[in-house]
Amino acid sequence: GAVVSQHPSWVICKSGTSVKIECRSLDFQATTMFWYRQFPKQSLMLMATSNEGSKATYEQGVEKDKFLINHASLTLSTLTVTSAHPEDSSFYICSAIPGGPNTGELFFGEGSRLTVL
Amino acid sequence: GQSLEQPSEVTAVEGAIVQINCTYQTSGFYGLSWYQQHDGGAPTFLSYNALDGLEETGRFSSFLSRSDSYGYLLLQELQMKDSASYFCAVKPPGGYQKVTFGTGTKLQVIP
Numbered sequence: 001g002a003v004v005s006q007h008p009s010w011v012i013c014k015s016g017t018s019v020k021i022e023c024r025s026l027d028f029q030a031t032t033m034f035w036y037r038q039f040p041k042q043s044l045m046l047m048a049t050s051n052e053g054s055k056a057t058y059e060q061g062v063e064k065d066k067f068l069i070n071h072a073s074l075t076l077s078t079l080t081v082t083s084a085h086p087e088d089s090s091f092y093i094c095s096a097i098p099g100g101p102n103t104g105e106l107f108f109g110e111g112s113r114l115t116v117l
Numbered sequence: 118g119q120s121l122e123q124p125s126e127v128t129a130v131e132g133a134i135v136q137i138n139c140t141y142q143t144s145g146f147y148g149l150s151w152y153q154q155h156d157g158g159a160p161t162f163l164s165y166n167a168l169d170g171l172e173e174t175g176r177f178s179s180f181l182s183r184s185d186s187y188g189y190l191l192l193q194e195l196q197m198k199d200s201a202s203y204f205c206a207v208k209p210p211g212g213y214q215k216v217t218f219g220t221g222t223k224l225q226v227i228p
Contacts, residue, residue, distance in 0.1 A: 006159075034215060043204060044160065044218045093159055095216075105150065106206070106216050108159040 002098040006109025021112045023094030029074035030096035038091040050077040084116040119143045121219030137190045139205035149188045150206045
């Protein structure tokens with residue numbers, strides 16, 4: 001199946017700093033990628049849809065100036081958490097859907113666990 | 118909007134069969150998927166139903182009834198490694214659009 005790679009797997013940062021998370025599709029081109037956030041014992045909540053070559057589409061309640069998304073190529077999307085605070089500590093997961101027949105399958109990166117001190 | 122409801126927790130015995138239900142309310146519907154997520158890991162795809170009926174994939178089966186806005190995941194011959202969270206998810210029609218996940222069910226398999 002398609003492979004999506006996410007980096008870093010975990011990161012610890014100080015409050016007020018910025019953190020960048022990368023999401024790469026390794027064996028397919030992804031014009032669209034999705035960024036999810038998951039708090040402990042909760043479901044995956046879609047934060048934004050990343051579109052190659054254009055602005056990301058953010059879900060209601062997600063601050064676009066705080067969670068900067070850049071999708072500069074067909075294989076790379078980045079999420080930057082700016083001025084991070086402890087309440088931003090969470091598990092961030094990216095996903096993508098390859099082209100071709102629809103199998104209903106969403107391919108996920110490994111996830112990035114962010115801890116803000 | 119979309120909402121998908123699941124039981125929060127289910128406990129079952131090793132070797133048994135367990136069913137995890139999902140009821141949904143959506144503004145558009147294309148298909149129902151199921152994902153497994155172990156603690157600390159990313160979700161992995163299990164099954165997908167675009168049409169009504171039962172889809173079988175090894176020990177896992179998934180069922181969909183679009184008229185009832187209902188589906189379930191059936192796990193047979195439970196193993197300890199099946200202890201995980203399970204999420205149903207819907208994708209609206211129209212290509213690369215966002216997938217909405219259910220509330221999730223934490224399955225605990227006991228000896």
